[in-house]
Amino acid sequence: MTHAYRNSLLLSAGLVVMLGLSGCHKKVATVSTPSAPPPSTAPAPTASITATPDTVTEGTPVVLTWRTTDATSVSIDGIGQVETAGTMTETPTQSTEYHLVATGPGGTTDASARVTVNPAAAPKMKESNITEAVFEQNVKPIFFNFDSYKIRPDAQITIQDDANYLIQHPNINVVIGGYCDDRGSVEYNLALGENRANAAKQALVSAGVSPDRLRTVSYGKEKQFCTEQTESCWQLNRRSQFTMDTSNQ
Amino acid sequence: MEFIRRNPLFRTPPVVLALAIMLAATSALPARAQDWVKVGTNLGVQHIRLAVADFNPGTTDPQTYSLKGIFDQTLYSDLTNAGVFDMVSKSMSPPVMPSSPKEIQLSQWSAPPANAQMVVFGSFGAAGGQIDVQGFLFDTRNQQSPQVLGKQFTDAANAQDARDIAHRFADEIILRLTGINGIAESKVYYVVGHGMHKEIWVMDYDGQNQHQVTHLGTDSNGPSISPDNSKLAFASFGKYGWQIRVLSMKTHRYLYFHEPGGTALSPAWSPDGKQLAYSLSANGNPDIYVCNANGTNLHRITAFLGPNVSPVWNPKTGSQIAWVSGMTGLPQIYTMDSDGSNVARMTDGGYATSPSWSPNGQFLTFAWNRNYGPGAPGGEDIYLMDIATHRWVQLTHGEGVNDFPSWSPDGRHIVFQRRIGNRTNIWMMLADGSHQQQLTHNGDSRMPDWSWK
Numbered sequence: 172m173t174h175a176y177r178n179s180l181l182l183s184a185g186l187v188v189m190l191g192l193s194g195c196h197k198k199v200a201t202v203s204t205p206s207a208p209p210p211s212t213a214p215a216p217t218a219s220i221t222a223t224p225d226t227v228t229e230g231t232p233v234v235l236t237w238r239t240t241d242a243t244s245v246s247i248d249g250i251g252q253v254e255t256a257g258t259m260t261e262t263p264t265q266s267t268e269y270h271l272v273a274t275g276p277g278g279t280t281d282a283s284a285r286v287t288v289n290p291a292a293a294p295k296m297k298e299s300n301i302t303e304a305v306f307e308q309n310v311k312p313i314f315f316n317f318d319s320y321k322i323r324p325d326a327q328i329t330i331q332d333d334a335n336y337l338i339q340h341p342n343i344n345v346v347i348g349g350y351c352d353d354r355g356s357v358e359y360n361l362a363l364g365e366n367r368a369n370a371a372k373q374a375l376v377s378a379g380v381s382p383d384r385l386r387t388v389s390y391g392k393e394k395q396f397c398t399e400q401t402e403s404c405w406q407l408n409r410r411s412q413f414t415m416d417t418s419n420q
Numbered sequence: 421m422e423f424i425r426r427n428p429l430f431r432t433p434p435v436v437l438a439l440a441i442m443l444a445a446t447s448a449l450p451a452r453a454q455d456w457v458k459v460g461t462n463l464g465v466q467h468i469r470l471a472v473a474d475f476n477p478g479t480t481d482p483q484t485y486s487l488k489g490i491f492d493q494t495l496y497s498d499l500t501n502a503g504v505f506d507m508v509s510k511s512m513s514p515p516v517m518p519s520s521p522k523e524i525q526l527s528q529w530s531a532p533p534a535n536a537q538m539v540v541f542g543s544f545g546a547a548g549g550q551i552d553v554q555g556f557l558f559d560t561r562n563q564q565s566p567q568v569l570g571k572q573f574t575d576a577a578n579a580q581d582a583r584d585i586a587h588r589f590a591d592e593i594i595l596r597l598t599g600i601n602g603i604a605e606s607k608v609y610y611v612v613g614h615g616m617h618k619e620i621w622v623m624d625y626d627g628q629n630q631h632q633v634t635h636l637g638t639d640s641n642g643p644s645i646s647p648d649n650s651k652l653a654f655a656s657f658g659k660y661g662w663q664i665r666v667l668s669m670k671t672h673r674y675l676y677f678h679e680p681g682g683t684a685l686s687p688a689w690s691p692d693g694k695q696l697a698y699s700l701s702a703n704g705n706p707d708i709y710v711c712n713a714n715g716t717n718l719h720r721i722t723a724f725l726g727p728n729v730s731p732v733w734n735p736k737t738g739s740q741i742a743w744v745s746g747m748t749g750l751p752q753i754y755t756m757d758s759d760g761s762n763v764a765r766m767t768d769g770g771y772a773t774s775p776s777w778s779p780n781g782q783f784l785t786f787a788w789n790r791n792y793g794p795g796a797p798g799g800e801d802i803y804l805m806d807i808a809t810h811r812w813v814q815l816t817h818g819e820g821v822n823d824f825p826s827w828s829p830d831g832r833h834i835v836f837q838r839r840i841g842n843r844t845n846i847w848m849m850l851a852d853g854s855h856q857q858q859l860t861h862n863g864d865s866r867m868p869d870w871s872w873k
Binding site for chain 2: 318320355356357358359361362363365366369372373386387388389390393394395418
């Protein structure tokens with residue numbers, strides 16, 4: 172469930188970006204189209220609405236201003252009935268289209284204004300919206316043979332996928348953790364874990380990832396993913412694991 | 421040469437003899453190896469038969485009795501632990517507590533069943549929050565001038581000071597009778613905790629007086645106390661990974677240590693205390709580096725691909741370093757000069773780690789699993805190797821999983837880590853593998869480092 176929720180967040184964040192790109196040049200959207208043939212006795216209403224500014228970061232208020240003529244009833248979706256002309260302050264939490272409907276004896280007319288809301292933090296934070304779970308789904312660990320830090324053929328395939336993802340997300344920095352199974356000496360395994368982390372780093376660099384984005388840490392046998400004394404469990408512990416580097420934020 | 425003369429094999433026919441020499445050249449035979457170990461570690465000296473009388477209570481202060489019990493027990497166990505005395509058991513001793521030279525009757529001690537050559541006695545009294553101890557060492561067979569040692573000690577009346585006085589007196593006796601400084605006042609630094617939560621602790625050599633040294637709330641390990649006991653170096657997991665920390669034991673403040681970044685592990689002091697060797701991965705591979713005590717003047721002395729870690733200096737000369745390298749696969753023990761030249765491989769296979777160099781420069785002790793491999797049971801034992809000949813002897817024999825041996829300052833003892841089941845504790849033994857005794861009991865103590873004095 173957590174994954175699905177995080178995915179939907181990511182999706183909506185993406186939509187916001189896309190909508191923002193398409194809508195951000197329109198300062199005022201004014202539409203005035205009669206929706207029905209006007210009766211001969213009454214003129215059709217006119218309506219306009221503006222939002223200032225039309226692009227904000229989350230938490231910043233916008234001012235809505237609207238005017239109508241020949242209307243007896245005016246409403247804005249999500250706000251409700253309003254005066255036939257006026258201004259008000261709104262603080263949208265997400266990108267919103269303020270849709271105004273003016274109804275009068277001569278018929279119904281609508282108008283709308285768009286506000287694009289960017290997430291609260293700096294634009295770079297778009298990358299940080301990638302959760303650890305999403306990151307781990309895309310940048311998978313690689314595994315090593317017993318007492319070895321050599322990149323295996325299966326690990327080389329994983330590294331290529333990992334590198335592709337990292338190249339597509341150039342603002343993510345990565346910590347590479349080197350891990351060992353719990354046999355052998357603590358101190359030697361810390362050094363071996365460092366070799367494993369470095370081997371993964373070199374493989375990513377060879378696949379096109381900038382070394383400036385990669386930092387190595389050894390966990391040796393100090394942290395275990397699996398604690399049974401079986402070969403399958405030892406294999407799970409002999410790895411280089413990738414996590415997002417948050418140390419500079 | 422002492423070794424050859426003592427060896428009974430040399431009374432056998434020449435053909436068998438030649439075979440035996442070839443065999444001895446490639447692998448050691450423990451039964452005979454004991455001999456050269458005893459000679460090299462001074463454990464082979466003729467043992468003096470020593471009796472220790474319970475001390476006479478010097479006052480009627482209620483504290484006297486409880487503290488005297490601690491003192492008597494500590495003094496007796498220090499002299500027993502020294503490993504060079506033939507101790508007269510308390511049940512064989514005359515049931516007397518002579519407080520002064522006037523009160524002792526030497527014939528009581530030299531006669532059976534005690535048969536003591538030397539006897540320790542004296543008085544122990546507490547008064548006004550202070551302990552006053554008079555201690556004597558007498559030669560039972562020298563009626564003319566039997567006094568070998570006479571000492572007076574004064575300290576505060578508490579259990580730790582009672583133990584400390586016993587340690588000091590024991591070391592005086594050991595120095596006088598063997599010519600080598602005792603270990604009763606020495607300390608063992610070690611690690612308590614597991615996983616990413618470990619702190620450095622310290623205790624007396626006998627496992628008493630345990631207390632926490634670091635409070636960093638992270639994974640700190642690989643303690644190394646400087647030769648003058650003034651600085652403790654260790655590896656600690658910080659924000660950017662493993663780094664070397666140096667703690668002043670005088671001010672309990674962390675000292676500046678210059679590090680270029682990269683995984684830094686296993687610091688070791690040179691015998692003059694002016695340099696450190698440690699494992700550093702500054703350029704993508706863990707290598708051995710040497711630097712000044714504050715980290716400056718850093719230079720790399722190994723360039724072998726693979727893990728290089730756990731350096732130790734030859735404490736006798738300061739001109740050589742032993743370390744662990746995985747340059748050929750499984751970790752092996754190597755030695756080199758402290759500038760990186762003259763590399764020599766010491767172990768011939770298996771999984772060998774955690775070297776410690778004997779104070780006289782003659783031996784290495786280390787953890788070795790000679791049959792290590794995927795699927796092999798983890799039988800890791802403590803071994804001792806004569807550096808000049810590569811002859812080795814196994815000191816522990818499959819009881820638990822053993823690692824991190826560290827020499828005592830007198831070269832007669834080794835402290836080490838032993839895991840039995842999921843409980844890891846610190847143990848001590850004589851350097852020939854005998855008299856193994858457990859020092860910690862919390863099940864979570866590891867990586868001991870014995871102080872230099």
